[in-house]
Amino acid sequence: MTDFAINTAPFSVLVSSRSPALRKALTELYPPSLLSEVDDSTIYDFTLDVRRRWAGWGRPFHVSSGQQHFRMTDKAQLVPVFEWGLNWCIASYQHQYLAIHAAVLERDGKALILPAPPGSGKSTLCAVLMQEGWRLLSDEMCLIDLSNGVIWPYVRPVSLKNQSIALIKQWYPDARVRQVTVGTTKGTVGYLLPSELSWQAYQQPAKAAWVVFPQYQPEQTELMLTPLPKADAFMHLAYNSFNYNVLAEEGFTALSALVQQCVTYRLEYADINQVIRELNALC
Amino acid sequence: MVTLSDVLSVCQSYPQWLQQQHETALLQTRFNDGSSVVFSLLTHETSIAGSAEVESVQTEAKSI
Numbered sequence: 001m002t003d004f005a006i007n008t009a010p011f012s013v014l015v016s017s018r019s020p021a022l023r024k025a026l027t028e029l030y031p032p033s034l035l036s037e038v039d040d041s042t043i044y045d046f047t048l049d050v051r052r053r054w055a056g057w058g059r060p061f062h063v064s065s066g067q068q069h070f071r072m073t074d075k076a077q078l079v080p081v082f083e084w085g086l087n088w089c090i091a092s093y094q095h096q097y098l099a100i101h102a103a104v105l106e107r108d109g110k111a112l113i114l115p116a117p118p119g120s121g122k123s124t125l126c127a128v129l130m131q132e133g134w135r136l137l138s139d140e141m142c143l144i145d146l147s148n149g150v151i152w153p154y155v156r157p158v159s160l161k162n163q164s165i166a167l168i169k170q171w172y173p174d175a176r177v178r179q180v181t182v183g184t185t186k187g188t189v190g191y192l193l194p195s196e197l198s199w200q201a202y203q204q205p206a207k208a209a210w211v212v213f214p215q216y217q218p219e220q221t222e223l224m225l226t227p228l229p230k231a232d233a234f235m236h237l238a239y240n241s242f243n244y245n246v247l248a249e250e251g252f253t254a255l256s257a258l259v260q261q262c263v264t265y266r267l268e269y270a271d272i273n274q275v276i277r278e279l280n281a282l283c
Numbered sequence: 284m285v286t287l288s289d290v291l292s293v294c295q296s297y298p299q300w301l302q303q304q305h306e307t308a309l310l311q312t313r314f315n316d317g318s319s320v321v322f323s324l325l326t327h328e329t330s331i332a333g334s335a336e337v338e339s340v341q342t343e344a345k346s347i
Contacts, residue, residue, distance in 0.1 A: 248324075252320075
């Protein structure tokens with residue numbers, strides 16, 4: 001057994017695994033200080049099991065939490081399935097925060113929220129902004145504190161898919177993309193390491209200032225940043241939330257306060273340089 | 284003894300009673316751009332207030 005812990009604030013996760021390969025792979029993605037031995041005196045927020053259920057090296061790994069099965073995978077896809085499993089675990093079981101499926105970045109103490117469905121270019125845009133000096137809070141999950149409305153970081157490697165991997169490497173030759181895996185259910189997946197700034201401030205919350213709904217439109221010649229009525233923004237955010245339904249009145253109150261304090265836009269773009277200029281100008 | 288007229292009386296007053304319950308079971312947020320959303324404490328449904336069309340978020344679990 002090679003159990004270990006990942007202490008990616010605000011959650012600590014115990015990973016129960018018989019695969020030394022998984023921990024070794026994760027050392028490429030996370031700072032050594034966040035990967036540790038299991039401490040018997042620590043109460044972990046989640047346990048993620050990654051193990052072969054039957055003997056034999058050719059058997060698939062089962063990723064699960066408690067009695068809930070997430071997915072099976074072979075060794076070649078262990079890293080992306082583990083990362084998705086971690087997302088699934090937190091999206092399903094944590095209700096301490098109002099969680100929205102969105103990327104979050106910060107500059108000058110103000111947070112930019114980018115909620116978007118898969119295929120909208122959210123992760124690519126998030127990666128670009130981080131490379132341009134914005135601090136990454138998360139490329140996947142916006143965690144809103146129910147007591148005071150601040151957004152807590154959940155810093156993890158940025159998941160890039162397919163053409164995005166080559167584009168980021170082309171635009172930013174110094175970008176560190178690791179653990180590229182081909183043939184997953186989402187195509188080729190690779191992980192862009194968070195910037196030093198992002199890791200240094202990985203426990204520092206930010207106040208929401210903008211909500212921008214991005215949509216990559218390849219045929220578009222000019223970028224369009226259109227003000228969005230706040231009620232519309234609220235509905236889209238609620239729809240993109242993992243636990244708005246669970247939190248009910250508390251979720252409605254927290255989301256209302258967040259939308260009230262933000263400026264809300266719809267962003268349609270084709271040229272990434274136009275996006276960088278426009279979003280930098282918000283600050 | 285409950286009479287038919289008692290039953291009819293209750294039935295006739297029901298819509299008004301229901302309406303009053305709904306009025307007290309709604310939370311509304313009016314944003315600073317003038318738009319507004321409403322949350323029902325009874326059904327946990329969220330809607331854009333004053334919208335001619337029904338636009339709502341049903342309480343459905345979402346996962347990734």
